[in-house]
Amino acid sequence: MGIKSFPGYAAAGLVLAAMVLAPFALLSRFTGLVGNLGLRSHPKFTGGPVLRILDRGGYQVAISAPAGPVGPLEWGPRFVQVSWSPASALPGLVEEQLDLEGSGHPQVRVAFQVPADPALSLTGRMEVLDPARVAPATILSRNGPELLVRLDQRIVARFRMN
DSSP: OOTTTHHHHHHHHHHHHHHHHHHHHHHHHHHHHHHTTTOOOOHHHHOSOEEEEEEOSSSEEEEEOOBOOOSTTOOOOOEEEEEEEOGGGSOSEEEEEEOSSSSSSOOEEEEEEOOSSTTSOOEEEEEESOTTTBOOOOEEESSSSSBEEEETTEEEEEEEBO
16 A cells, blocks of 8 residues: 555545444434424324323223325225223223214224233224214224234224224
């Protein structure tokens, strides 16, 4: 290596070191910048904003606004998401009649067992009380169109709306 090429190789080494170390040095600033943008997940993935919270003593039931496709090229059913939290405070058998729209009349009756082991999958049953508003279904599960899953410290169900 000649004396003339040494500054070029040294500069290349410094640039390479800066490229490797820059993400670690700038990560906190970048995440703070992105966090301050106010970005939110789309409601079709997380459910609409919470409209009502029902206090059931040791736990709460949060009923979200209907969510679903918003653009002309999007497809999929409208749904209402309901969450029970904290999951650790739920009784072994949860039975609810839910007014999904706030009309004063329940549209669905839900029943599911809460296993003590959070790794076990949930299954439940639902009865549609207002078929004009809620799509017909009977089973709630992780793999069905009517969803029932445990997410962190809450149990979430989704009901398809007409």
